[in-house]
Amino acid sequence: MAASCRVYIFLSAFVLAGAMFKKGSKQLAVPEKTHATASALKQKHPEPNFVELGSGSAGSAGKVMSDVVTPATPELLAAEPLKWMHTPKCGTSFLNALIHLPGVCPGVDHSFNIDTERYGPHFEIGFQFMDCPNRCDPKKFVCQPHGDTTHMGIGDKYETEFKGHLVANFREPIQRILSAFYDTEFSHGVKDGDSPASYAKKVEHFMTCQIMNGGVMDPLPPFCLELTETDANLAVARLREGFAFVGIMEEWDLSMCLFHRMFGGDCLAADFLDNRPTYGEDSSLHLYDTSVLGGFEDPVDRILYNGAKDIFAERLLAYNVSQESCQPCFEQARSGAAV
Numbered sequence: 001m002a003a004s005c006r007v008y009i010f011l012s013a014f015v016l017a018g019a020m021f022k023k024g025s026k027q028l029a030v031p032e033k034t035h036a037t038a039s040a041l042k043q044k045h046p047e048p049n050f051v052e053l054g055s056g057s058a059g060s061a062g063k064v065m066s067d068v069v070t071p072a073t074p075e076l077l078a079a080e081p082l083k084w085m086h087t088p089k090c091g092t093s094f095l096n097a098l099i100h101l102p103g104v105c106p107g108v109d110h111s112f113n114i115d116t117e118r119y120g121p122h123f124e125i126g127f128q129f130m131d132c133p134n135r136c137d138p139k140k141f142v143c144q145p146h147g148d149t150t151h152m153g154i155g156d157k158y159e160t161e162f163k164g165h166l167v168a169n170f171r172e173p174i175q176r177i178l179s180a181f182y183d184t185e186f187s188h189g190v191k192d193g194d195s196p197a198s199y200a201k202k203v204e205h206f207m208t209c210q211i212m213n214g215g216v217m218d219p220l221p222p223f224c225l226e227l228t229e230t231d232a233n234l235a236v237a238r239l240r241e242g243f244a245f246v247g248i249m250e251e252w253d254l255s256m257c258l259f260h261r262m263f264g265g266d267c268l269a270a271d272f273l274d275n276r277p278t279y280g281e282d283s284s285l286h287l288y289d290t291s292v293l294g295g296f297e298d299p300v301d302r303i304l305y306n307g308a309k310d311i312f313a314e315r316l317l318a319y320n321v322s323q324e325s326c327q328p329c330f331e332q333a334r335s336g337a338a339v
């Protein structure tokens with residue numbers, strides 16, 4: 001234990017030194033530009049070989065693909081410590097984007113991905129409960145506390161702890177329900193004999209309930225079924241005031257681009273893992289056939305989702321995020337992927 005701790009500190013110093021070297025060379029070469037020049041810069045200044053921190057096998061010599069060239073923004077610093085509200089089926093690999101933000105998790109480099117290869121199918125649990133406290137700075141990122149599940153609700157902690165620090169992605173409510181129903185890895189409360197339609201009636205209002213109520217949300221507690229459109233409007237108000245980042249599953253590429261525009265950090269291939277790296281050419285989120293629900297609708301989460309989409313659209317405008325302006329981000333992620 002003590003030995004591995006020492007190795008960790010030693011390696012951290014290496015990574016820090018690397019980051020400082022790159023920062024220095026960036027200031028010399030290109031004082032103003034950020035995203036577009038980052039990959040060009042890397043070609044001009046090939047990186048020294050560092051021990052690959054993310055590999056977990058400290059002895060293996062590897063190459064750090066890239067370290068943060070794009071610095072943290074004032075928005076990121078204001079939002080720290082970031083608290084991820086993870087709604088089931090709304091982008092588990094978003095965790096990769098979070099831990100790679102500048103300074104947030106000093107114990108990971110860009111080659112460290114939270115995925116099935118490293119942790120098996122339950123990769124979020126593998127990281128959150130085992131590695132997160134060792135690798136992430138508690139002043140910058142809220143690891144999931146032991147004893148929690150990965151899909152806790154916010155509830156009263158909104159006012160006392162999390163307002164202003166929340167980050168989350170939202171999904172079209174009916175698609176979210178079907179994705180949970182067909183999930184082969186986690187049950188999400190699906191019981192033997194459930195049909196898509198019977199399941200849908202047990203998990204309506206999910207996203208609204210997770211914002212407005214605390215405790216374990218997956219499986220969804222029955223009181224959530226009593227929420228109304230008034231609750232959804234309150235939840236949208238929380239999104240607007242207290243969520244530093246709101247992403248949309250159906251717009252994953254633009255969500256990740258907005259995320260970096262707001263918070264800094266390089267665009268990485270891992271940011272796009274969930275939805276396959278299409279980078280805007282063909283947004284390929286799988287769409288489920290909704291006819292199996294016989295016209296079921298969730299008007300409460302519909303209000304929540306529409307509110308999230310409105311906020312998302314406003315922030316795209318405010319940060320000038322578009323397919324066109326995101327090409328350097330997509331290109332950066334692609335070139336990282338090829339290394």
Ligand SMILES: *[C@@H]1O[C@H](CO)[C@@H](O)[C@H](O)[C@H]1NC(C)=O
Nearest residue numbers: 319320321322323324325326
């Ligand atoms: C917005 O992005 C476009 C590229 O898509 C760029 O041409 C334009 O100058 C940007 N506008 C602002 C205000 O930064």
